[in-house]
Amino acid sequence: MEIRDNKAIKFLSPSTPLGMTFPHRKGLTMRVLMTGIATLAMLAMPSNSIAQDWPDGLAVMKRIDRNMVAENQVVESTMIVHGRRSSRTITSRGYMVSDEKSFSEYLSPPREKGTKMLKLDDKLWIYSPSTNRIIQIAGHMLRQSVMGSDLSYEDFTEAAELEEAYKCTVIAEDTLDGRPTYVVELIGKRDDLAYAKRKVWVDSDRWVALKEERYARSGKLLKTTEITEVFKVQGRWYPKHMIFKDVLKKGKGTEFIIDSIKFNQDIPEHLFTKAALRK
Amino acid sequence: MVILKLAYRNLRGAGIRTWLNIFVLSIAFLAIIYLKGMYNGMQDQSIRISENTDKGSGQYWCEVYDPYDPLSLPDAHDEIPAVFDPFRESGVMTPVMLYQGAIYPENRMKNVMLRGVDHEQTVMNVPTHELNVEADGYIPVMIGQRMARSINAEEGDIFTMQWRDGNGAYDARDAKVVHVMVTDNLTIDVGNVWLDLSLLQDITRLDNYATMMVVDKSYSGELPESSWTYHSLVELTADIREMTEMKSKGGSIFYGVLMALALLAVFDTQVLSIWRRRKEMGTLMALGMTRLTLIKLFTLEGSMYGIFAAILATIYGAPLLYLNNMKGLTMPMDVDSFGMVLPQTLYPEYSLSLILGTIIVVLITVTITSYIPVRKLAQLKPTDALRGKMS
Numbered sequence: 104m105e106i107r108d109n110k111a112i113k114f115l116s117p118s119t120p121l122g123m124t125f126p127h128r129k130g131l132t133m134r135v136l137m138t139g140i141a142t143l144a145m146l147a148m149p150s151n152s153i154a155q156d157w158p159d160g161l162a163v164m165k166r167i168d169r170n171m172v173a174e175n176q177v178v179e180s181t182m183i184v185h186g187r188r189s190s191r192t193i194t195s196r197g198y199m200v201s202d203e204k205s206f207s208e209y210l211s212p213p214r215e216k217g218t219k220m221l222k223l224d225d226k227l228w229i230y231s232p233s234t235n236r237i238i239q240i241a242g243h244m245l246r247q248s249v250m251g252s253d254l255s256y257e258d259f260t261e262a263a264e265l266e267e268a269y270k271c272t273v274i275a276e277d278t279l280d281g282r283p284t285y286v287v288e289l290i291g292k293r294d295d296l297a298y299a300k301r302k303v304w305v306d307s308d309r310w311v312a313l314k315e316e317r318y319a320r321s322g323k324l325l326k327t328t329e330i331t332e333v334f335k336v337q338g339r340w341y342p343k344h345m346i347f348k349d350v351l352k353k354g355k356g357t358e359f360i361i362d363s364i365k366f367n368q369d370i371p372e373h374l375f376t377k378a379a380l381r382k
Numbered sequence: 383m384v385i386l387k388l389a390y391r392n393l394r395g396a397g398i399r400t401w402l403n404i405f406v407l408s409i410a411f412l413a414i415i416y417l418k419g420m421y422n423g424m425q426d427q428s429i430r431i432s433e434n435t436d437k438g439s440g441q442y443w444c445e446v447y448d449p450y451d452p453l454s455l456p457d458a459h460d461e462i463p464a465v466f467d468p469f470r471e472s473g474v475m476t477p478v479m480l481y482q483g484a485i486y487p488e489n490r491m492k493n494v495m496l497r498g499v500d501h502e503q504t505v506m507n508v509p510t511h512e513l514n515v516e517a518d519g520y521i522p523v524m525i526g527q528r529m530a531r532s533i534n535a536e537e538g539d540i541f542t543m544q545w546r547d548g549n550g551a552y553d554a555r556d557a558k559v560v561h562v563m564v565t566d567n568l569t570i571d572v573g574n575v576w577l578d579l580s581l582l583q584d585i586t587r588l589d590n591y592a593t594m595m596v597v598d599k600s601y602s603g604e605l606p607e608s609s610w611t612y613h614s615l616v617e618l619t620a621d622i623r624e625m626t627e628m629k630s631k632g633g634s635i636f637y638g639v640l641m642a643l644a645l646l647a648v649f650d651t652q653v654l655s656i657w658r659r660r661k662e663m664g665t666l667m668a669l670g671m672t673r674l675t676l677i678k679l680f681t682l683e684g685s686m687y688g689i690f691a692a693i694l695a696t697i698y699g700a701p702l703l704y705l706n707n708m709k710g711l712t713m714p715m716d717v718d719s720f721g722m723v724l725p726q727t728l729y730p731e732y733s734l735s736l737i738l739g740t741i742i743v744v745l746i747t748v749t750i751t752s753y754i755p756v757r758k759l760a761q762l763k764p765t766d767a768l769r770g771k772m773s
Contacts, residue, residue, distance in 0.1 A: 319552045320547065323554040351544065
C-alpha cells in the first residue's frame with residue numbers, strides 16, 4: 104500500500120489485541136554501548152560523521168508505515184496479563200479505522216465476554232454487560248490499568264501522529280535477537296506530546312519496529328514495548344507477539360499476540376457509535 | 383398544693399416500685415442527652431477540623447473545579463486572578479493547586495492528588511513549612527499518616543511520582559517523603575501527596591496557576607469579586623451536617639426504644655395503681671374530691687416520675703457527663719471507616735438547650751402516658767369505687 108503524504112505516519116502503531124491503535128516503542132542506547140570500545144570511539148566522533156551512513160530517520164519511519172498503515176484493520180488478538188500469582192488470558196476482536204476510530208469487544212474469558220470499548224478521537228467509552236451501562240473513561244480513570252495489564256486507558260487515547268509530532272533521527276545501529284536494527288530517536292517538536300522522547304529499534308531488513316522506549320520529560324524511562332515475533336500478512340511484516348511493560352511497575356509486563364489481522368475490510372460505520380456498545 | 387403533697391406521699395408510699403420507675407426513666411434521660419451531645423460534638427469537631435486544615439472560612443474555586451465531578455479534575459486549575467494578590471500578600475488567602483498524578487511506592491501504582499500549597503502559608507493548620515527543605519535532589523513531599531500506612535512509607539522513603547504537565551506531556555521524577563503529618567482530616571490525607579506550590583507549578587508548567595483560594599478562618603472583612611466562585615464554610619461543610627443528621631436519626635431509634643420501655647413501665651404502674659387504689663379513690667370522692675381533681679392527682683403522680691427521674695439523672699449523670707466531656711470518647715476502631723472527617727477522640731457538647739429540651743420532651747411524654755390510663759376515672763362512681771368495682 105502506498106503511503107499517503109497527507110497522512111500521519113503510523114509505523115509505530117500496530118493494532119493491539121484490544122483493537123486500539125497503539126504507538127510502538129523503544130530500545131536503549133545501552134545496546135549500543137555493549138559494542139564496547141568501538142562504540143565509545145563512535146560516540147566520540149562528530150555526530151554528522153557517524154550519521155552519514157545511516158538513513159534519514161523520517162525515511163525509516165515511512166518504510167515502517169508501509170507495513171503498518173492500512174485504511175482499516177480487523178484484528179483478533181490475545182492479551183496475557185501477568186499478575187503476581189497468576190496470569191489471565193483475554194481474547195478480543197477489534198475494528199479500527201485510522202487512528203481516530205476503533206471498536207473492540209472481548210470474547211473471553213466468560214467474565215469479560217461482551218465488554219466493549221469504543222474510541223472516537225481522544226474519547227473512550229466502555230460498556231460492561233454485567234451492569235448494562237456505558238461509562239466514559241476520563242480523569243483519574245484514564246490512568247487505571249486496562250484489565251490489570253500494563254496498559255492504561257490513557258495509552259489508548261493517545262494519537263499516533265509521530266511523523267508530524269517528532270523529529271526522527273537515526274542515532275545508532277544495533278542487533279536485537281540477531282536482527283540488524285536502526286535505533287531511531289524521536290524528539291518531540293511540540294510541548295503537548297504525551298512523551299517528550301521515544302526510541303525505536305527498527306528492523307533494517309523487514310522495516311518493522313522491534314522495540315520501543317518511551318520517556319518522560321525528565322528523561323525517565325516510563326514504558327517499553329518489545330516485539331519478539333513478527334509475521335508476514337498480505338505482503339506486510341507485522342508484529343505478532345509484543346510485550347508491553349510499565350517500567351515503573353513491578354511485574355513481567357503484558358503480552359499481546361495478534362492471532363489474525365485483516366486489512367482494508369468492509370467495516371460498517373454504525374460500529375463506531377455508542378449505540379453499538381449495547382448491541 | 384394539696385394534691386401535690388398527696389401525690390408525693392403516694393409516690394413515697396409506693397416504695398421500690400416508684401424508685402424503679404424513676405431509675406429507668408433517668409437512664410432514658412441520660413441516654414438521650416449523651417447521644418445527642420455526642421452527635422453535636424461530632425458535628426462541631428468535624429466542621430472545626432475541616433475549617434482549620436482545609437476549608438478555611440471559605441474557598442474561591444476556579445471555574446472548572448467541581449470536587450464531585452471527576453471529569454473536571456484534570457482541568458481544574460486556572461491562572462490566579464490578580465484581584466487576590468493583595469489578599470495573598472497579607473496572608474488572608476492562600477492558593478491551593480490540586481493536580482492528578484500517580485506514585486509508585488514499591489513499584490506499585492497508586493493514583494494520587496498532588497496538592498500544591500505555599501510552604502509559608504498560615505491559613506491552614508497544616509505543617510507545610512516541612513516542605514521547605516533540600517531533599518537531595520528529590521522532590522520533597524509530605525503525606526498523611528493514613529497515606530503513609532497505605533503505601534507502607536515513612537519519612538525518608540523515596541518513590542517515583544508521575545504526572546502529565548499542563549501541556550499533557552508525561553513527566554516523572556523521584557520524590558522523597560520529608561514529613562509524615564498527623565491529621566484528623568482524612569480528606570487531606572488519604573490519596574494526597576503534598577508539595578510546595580511553586581514546585582508543582584514548575585513541574586507542571588503552570589506558573590501562577592491554582593485550583594482554589596482558601597480564605598483564613600479569622601478573616602471577617604469584605605471579600606473580593608472574582609471570576610472564581612466563592613463557597614462559604616457553611617456550604618463547604620453541608621455534607622458533614624447531612625452526614626451527622628443521618629447518623630443522629632439512626633441514633634434516635636436507640637433512645638426511642640429506651641424511652642418506650644421506660645414509658646411502658648410508667649403506664650403499667652399507673653394501671654396497677656388505679657386498680658389497687660379503688661377504695662382509696664372512692665373514699666376521696668366520698669370526702670368531696672371531684673373526678674377532675676382525682677384525674678389530676680393520678681396524672682401528677684405519673685408526671686412526678688419524670689421530675690424525680692430528671693433529678694436523679696442530674697445527681698448521678700452530671701458527673702458522668704462532665705467526665706465524658708473532659709476526657710472525650712476515644713474510638714476503639716479506625717474512625718476513617720465512618721467516611722467523614724472525625725477525630726480519634728470525640729468530645730460531646732451538652733448545650734443548655736439540649737438538656738432543657740430533653741427534660742421538657744420527657745416530662746410531656748410521661749405526663750401523657752400517665753394520663754391515658756387515668757381517663758377512665760371520669761366515669762368512676764364513688765359507690766362502685768368503695769365497693770371495689772371499676773366501671
